[in-house]
Amino acid sequence: MFKRFDQARPFLTLGLVIAAWLVLPTVIKIFARASFFELTAPVSVAASYAHDLREYWSLRLHSNGELIEASRDLARLNASYDVAVQQNAETLAQLNRLEGILRLPAFPAHRSEHARVARRDFSGWWQQLVIRKGENFGIPVGAPVIFSGGVVGRVTEVRAYTSVVELISSPGVRLAAVVEGDTRTISYQGGVNPTFGSAVGIIEFVPLDIDASALHPKRLVTSSLSGIFPPGLTIGQAVKVDPSQDGLYKSGEVKLDERLGALTEVTVLIPLNPE
Amino acid sequence: MLRTFVVTLTTIVLWALVAQVNHALATTHVYLFVGGLCVTVAALTLPLRPGLAASFLGGLIFDAAAPVAFGTHAVLFATAHAVVFHLRDRLPRDETAGRVVIALLANLGLFLAFSFVQIPRSPAPAAIWPRLIADLVCSQIFLTLIAPWFFAFQQRALVLVRAEPVRLL
Numbered sequence: 001m002f003k004r005f006d007q008a009r010p011f012l013t014l015g016l017v018i019a020a021w022l023v024l025p026t027v028i029k030i031f032a033r034a035s036f037f038e039l040t041a042p043v044s045v046a047a048s049y050a051h052d053l054r055e056y057w058s059l060r061l062h063s064n065g066e067l068i069e070a071s072r073d074l075a076r077l078n079a080s081y082d083v084a085v086q087q088n089a090e091t092l093a094q095l096n097r098l099e100g101i102l103r104l105p106a107f108p109a110h111r112s113e114h115a116r117v118a119r120r121d122f123s124g125w126w127q128q129l130v131i132r133k134g135e136n137f138g139i140p141v142g143a144p145v146i147f148s149g150g151v152v153g154r155v156t157e158v159r160a161y162t163s164v165v166e167l168i169s170s171p172g173v174r175l176a177a178v179v180e181g182d183t184r185t186i187s188y189q190g191g192v193n194p195t196f197g198s199a200v201g202i203i204e205f206v207p208l209d210i211d212a213s214a215l216h217p218k219r220l221v222t223s224s225l226s227g228i229f230p231p232g233l234t235i236g237q238a239v240k241v242d243p244s245q246d247g248l249y250k251s252g253e254v255k256l257d258e259r260l261g262a263l264t265e266v267t268v269l270i271p272l273n274p275e
Numbered sequence: 276m277l278r279t280f281v282v283t284l285t286t287i288v289l290w291a292l293v294a295q296v297n298h299a300l301a302t303t304h305v306y307l308f309v310g311g312l313c314v315t316v317a318a319l320t321l322p323l324r325p326g327l328a329a330s331f332l333g334g335l336i337f338d339a340a341a342p343v344a345f346g347t348h349a350v351l352f353a354t355a356h357a358v359v360f361h362l363r364d365r366l367p368r369d370e371t372a373g374r375v376v377i378a379l380l381a382n383l384g385l386f387l388a389f390s391f392v393q394i395p396r397s398p399a400p401a402a403i404w405p406r407l408i409a410d411l412v413c414s415q416i417f418l419t420l421i422a423p424w425f426f427a428f429q430q431r432a433l434v435l436v437r438a439e440p441v442r443l444l
Contacts, residue, residue: 007361010323014357017331021346029345036339043291047298119294120301123308124406125393126342156342166342171397192402195304195409202398262302 034159041162044130048118110144110230110269113137117263118162127167127193129153131266134163142228144269149257150234151175151222152266165266168235169199169256176226177203177235179210180219188220188235188254199256201236206250212238220254230269278438279325279332285429286313286333294340296417304406308414310337310389311382312422314352316429318359319368319377330356343393351388355381375422382418386411 062070098104115131133139135158145152145165153173157164166173170190177188184207191202203220212218217237224231234257241252293309300307313333317326334349341348359366359381367373390407394400433439 010327010357010360013323013327014353017327017353018350021350032335033339033345036335040287040290040336040340043287044294047291047295120298121294121306121340122297122301122304123306124403124410125390125396128342130340164342170342172342189398192397192399192406193304194406197304199304261304 037157037159041130041159044119045132045162048116048132052116109272111272113139113268113270114265115139115163115268116265120261120263122193122261124193126172127170127190127199127260128156129165129167129263129266131163131165131268132161133268134159134161136161139163139268139270143271144229145266146233146269147259147263147266149259150236151229152260152263154228155268163268167199167260169193169201169260175229175235176223177220178223178231179206179212179238180221182207182210185223185225186220191253198258199260201254201256202251203238203241203254204244204249204251206238206241206252208243208248208250210241210250212241212252214239217255228271276325277436278321278433279328281432281436281438282317282321282326282329282429283332283336285425285432286329287336288428289313289425290333290336290340305413306410307417308386308389308410309382309418309421310334310348310352310385311355311378311380312418312425313337314356314359314381314385315374315378315422316426318356318381319363319366319374323360326360327353327356347389347392351385351392354388355385358384371423371426374426375419378418378422379415382414383411386414 113133115133115137117129118132119130121128121130129145129152131145139155139158141155141158143155145154151168153165153167153170155163156166168175168188168190173190175188176185178185186206187204189202189204191200193199210218217239220235220238222229222231222233222235236254236256239253239255241250243249244251289309289312293307297306314330317329317333320326321329330352331349334352335346337348337352338345359377366377368377386407394403397403430439
């Protein structure tokens with residue numbers, strides 16, 4: 001009898017541990033999670049700074065000739081951006097005038113906060129980034145995150161000096177989207193991320209007259225109904241749409257930007273009026 | 276208590292190293308999971324309570340960095356610990372090769388259990404398996420390569436603080 005009890009001892013202890021964990025108040029679990037996260041955060045952040053330092057020293061090895069060439073290219077790029085900024089200011093002024101005349105509600109304004117990526121997690125179960133800015137820069141939970149290629153994802157956790165960004169390739173992300181040039185809203189959800197391939201999202205409720213294929217992809221952008229995201233940001237390229245089983249809509253696949261897995265810097269859009 | 280603390284610290288080191296490898300591998304969409312390695316030494320060499328506590332705390336470290344319900348890894352690690360502990364007298368736990376095989380089997384079990392927990396979140400559950408199998412194969416190869424080092428590291432850390440387990444003959 002004693003021997004049988006001794007054999008079952010590991011499982012009895014396990015049962016007690018699990019039972020104790022289940023009845024533990026949620027407040028303690030939340031506190032424990034934050035503590036464990038902050039305990040490990042300096043490791044990722046320190047490694048990220050070490051990467052930056054290595055990059056800096058490798059850049060220092062470039063010759064003066066290379067730097068002069070890069071500087072010339074940057075000057076040209078800056079000139080074209082200057083023109084774009086002027087055009088943008090004019091467009092914004094026109095938009096404001098039209099909103100005033102038509103009494104349209106203004107799109108939510110944001111301020112941009114650039115942040116370095118400290119850690120990337122690209123598992124088959126989820127995809128997320130840890131960035132090197134958190135409460136210390138006023139980053140709120142739910143803030144949209146973008147890069148030069150379009151949408152990156154949204155902030156899901158904010159800690160003292162880091163934040164966690166769930167990527168749009170992650171199955172937990174859902175967005176309202178539109179095909180470029182169309183106004184009808186469709187549903188986007190993160191999908192499967194194959195090994196050595198581009199991440200793929202899934203679109204549903206696509207109107208029947210919209211077609212897309214790998215040869216003739218359609219650009220998918222955020223809708224004004226996306227909530228947190230400003231409209232018109234690139235999500236990806238719709239490369240496949242097929243009629244759904246009920247025949248009322250189509251569903252398909254969206255190929256996401258390949259650079260999502262190699263991001264080193266992103267921009268967090270912080271709403272100026274959170275309400 | 277000291278043994279639990281030391282083994283948990285070594286788990287943090289392992290987590291940090293694997294996180295950096297995963298960071299570098301993100302461009303290829305390969306993800307390494309080495310949960311089995313965190314429970315092996317604790318389950319094979321430590322007494323039940325300090326070992327179980329170390330495995331549970333190791334799981335909480337994994338949980339804190341993952342978008343899952345807090346305690347998911349911890350409960351799975353504790354379950355794997357209890358199973359390995361229950362079988363340890365019948366396993367070749369003194370040789371490194373034997374420990375590596377146990378770590379591989381524990382990792383396989385944990386990976387599959389965790390996948391079944393996470394798969395309902397996916398919009399295409401069947402389509403996700405090729406990716407998961409590729410990750411599993413890479414993880415097992417990586418685990419085989421680093422397991423001897425990690426076992427030695429844990430053993431040395433325990434010796435360093437004079438908390439090495441006493442073997443009963």
